[in-house]
Amino acid sequence: MKVGVFSSKSYDREFFSARNRNLGFDLGFLDIALNKETVELARYFDAVSVCVDDLVDSSVLRALKSFDIHHVALRCSGFNNIDLKQAHKLGIGVSRVPNYSAESVAEHTLAIILALNRKLLKAGNRVLDNNFGIEGLLGFNLRNKTVGVVGTGAIGLTLVKILSGFGCKILCYDPVQSADVTALGHNYVSLQELIKESDVISLHCPLTEDSQHMLDHEAIQNMKDKVMIINTSRGGLINTQAIISGLKSKKIGYLGIDVYEMESELANNDLICEKIPLDTYQRLATFPNVLITSHQGFFTSESLVQIADTTLRNLQYYFAGKVCDETFLL
Ligand code: NAD
Numbered sequence: 001m002k003v004g005v006f007s008s009k010s011y012d013r014e015f016f017s018a019r020n021r022n023l024g025f026d027l028g029f030l031d032i033a034l035n036k037e038t039v040e041l042a043r044y045f046d047a048v049s050v051c052v053d054d055l056v057d058s059s060v061l062r063a064l065k066s067f068d069i070h071h072v073a074l075r076c077s078g079f080n081n082i083d084l085k086q087a088h089k090l091g092i093g094v095s096r097v098p099n100y101s102a103e104s105v106a107e108h109t110l111a112i113i114l115a116l117n118r119k120l121l122k123a124g125n126r127v128l129d130n131n132f133g134i135e136g137l138l139g140f141n142l143r144n145k146t147v148g149v150v151g152t153g154a155i156g157l158t159l160v161k162i163l164s165g166f167g168c169k170i171l172c173y174d175p176v177q178s179a180d181v182t183a184l185g186h187n188y189v190s191l192q193e194l195i196k197e198s199d200v201i202s203l204h205c206p207l208t209e210d211s212q213h214m215l216d217h218e219a220i221q222n223m224k225d226k227v228m229i230i231n232t233s234r235g236g237l238i239n240t241q242a243i244i245s246g247l248k249s250k251k252i253g254y255l256g257i258d259v260y261e262m263e264s265e266l267a268n269n270d271l272i273c274e275k276i277p278l279d280t281y282q283r284l285a286t287f288p289n290v291l292i293t294s295h296q297g298f299f300t301s302e303s304l305v306q307i308a309d310t311t312l313r314n315l316q317y318y319f320a321g322k323v324c325d326e327t328f329l330l
Contacts, residue, residue, distance in 0.1 A: 151205030
């Protein structure tokens with residue numbers, strides 16, 4: 001069976017080819033995204049696989065149907081970039097990868113916390129310059145600090161477990177409480193209390209109408225002075241302008257983000273040689289106490305194996321005429 005793998009990067013080619021060795025799909029890797037301008041390329045395949053940069057709208061779905069393609073296999077968990085209603089109407093199945101390696105994002109979160117606290121980027125650059133002075137590199141111990149974890153699903157819970165080992169006091173907020181968190185001896189509190197009491201606040205909930213800009217001007221004013229804010233979930237959870245004001249006034253002591261509001265224009269694209277046109281991103285990047293990574297929390301070999309295996313299994317199920325409830329949206 002021929003599968004067109006759109007928006008594929010070198011790592012997709014490597015991991016999908018390796019995991020496909022015994023399955024025998026005829027995988028066609030395409031660098032470009034699937035959208036209404038490129039959909040013509042899909043006509044040579046029996047199914048397509050897409051990721052976050054592809055736009056599978058109504059016109060793309062109609063074109064896929066006209067090419068006799070009846071399945072879109074997402075290589076990510078989110079599905080905001082596909083018109084599910086139209087897919088349903090046209091009888092096109094959609095599958096995704098709902099969970100992959102919570103450790104990858106939780107460990108990346110910890111890496112950002114430690115790098116910010118101990119100023120590792122600045123320290124490394126100084127030493128490269130033969131400057132072994134430590135002035136300005138003062139950090140704090142994580143032991144006994146209060147960490148607020150917002151969202152205790154797969155990733156939040158994994159972070160809670162990791163931070164328990166550091167001797168942190170952990171406060172959690174989630175509308176759905178996990179018995180695993182309380183079994184570890186940690187408490188759920190209101191979002192307001194978490195915001196008021198935490199030295200470090202880390203976001204691990206989805207972006208919804210309710211959670212959009214959950215960290216806004218008012219929330220920031222209620223935080224401890226010199227608070228550390230970490231967001232490895234979705235950019236829209238924080239109001240970037242409010243964060244910039246908080247950084248300018250020094251209310252916020254540290255900011256670590258793997259995701260940003262203006263992400264679709266930045267993430268996963270190599271913009272090193274281009275001028276990034278986004279004033280807010282540029283402003284954020286000027287603060288010495290801000291660490292920004294490129295939506296790479298998921299990016300470990302274990303995650304990529306899981307993404308490839310689940311996507312290929314979804315395709316196997318589809319071609320065998322079966323549906324696996326957990327991963328099939330339609
Ligand atoms: P999950 O579904 O297992 O857990 C999400 C938790 O958030 C649930 O317990 C839910 O009850 C809770 N929640 C929902 N709305 C909330 C709210 N308003 N306030 C507080 N909690 C709320 O998801 P997960 O696998 O732990 O992923 C968490 C987030 O991490 C995802 O939404 C995604 O945005 C992000 N993510 C980032 C990367 C990356 O590479 N940086 C990779 C995967 C996922």
